[in-house]
Amino acid sequence: MELLAKPGVGGIIEHTLNEVHYILLQERYKDDAPLESGMIEIPAGKIREFENIFDCLRREIFEETGLEVTEIEGEHESIIIEMNGYKVVTYTPFACSQNIKGDYPIMVETFICRVQGNIITQSNETKNVRWVSLETLKEMMLKHEGCFYPMHITTLKRYIIYRESRR
Template identity: 55%
Template sequence: MKEDNILENGLLEIPAGKIREYENIFQGLRREVLEETGLTITEIEGEKDVVECKCNGYTVISFNPFYSSQNLSGVYSIMLQTFICKAKGNLLKESNESINIRWIKLTELKELLDSNENLFYPMHINAMRKYINFKLGGSNC
């Protein structure tokens, strides 16, 4: 639930958030998932393959997320990196950013997306469809 954006209130979404200034994206991912779900990430696909460069006063990391998305219209301009993770712990019932936190089966997710994608936060739809296709097979869009 997004308090500052009424248009997005009530939409279904996967855990997400903004990284802080100079925060490593993987640390930010762990922080956001913990804050929004109560789960501790134990593994992020691709994290072990990060390439780091320290040169001319910069520290740069390069990585491959599962999927990248950019919105070209809407409420605000953002890019989103989606990762596949493993986590442990107990789900919160709600947080200051989320309500009705729960797991759903991939088949149920596919049915919901196919029947009414307007239920979902638009920035997550393509990544969820790709993941469903990756796990269950079928159409990517």
């Protein structure tokens, strides 16, 4: 039997206050992955069969953080076509990552987004949901990279470079 990778989506949720850039981080707690418990991650999850990736991102962020997505970068540039019984969405994410070794075969496409609402500090999959400044994120990545969920490390490094280039 052929085994396939699972498609997923993640969100770098950003917020600016008094010209300081923040992103939302959380700690991973999944019953089926106890070795990953406590790792720092961004909100992410699996895409349901035929679920629009943007709808999935909104759902996952709400389930894990309690926040409502108000903007996903690139969503307005996406194109949907319907033809021959198919409905296809074409889009460009901020970053893509794939586990090519390990216990879980997943591919995650990550988007930058903005939200509104109040954070829940814990869900059935996450704990310690919080805003972290870009400077604090840089320091955390430098000193404690091993504490981050591997799927998100390079994406977060890329985001830091991206955000710093826009200052």
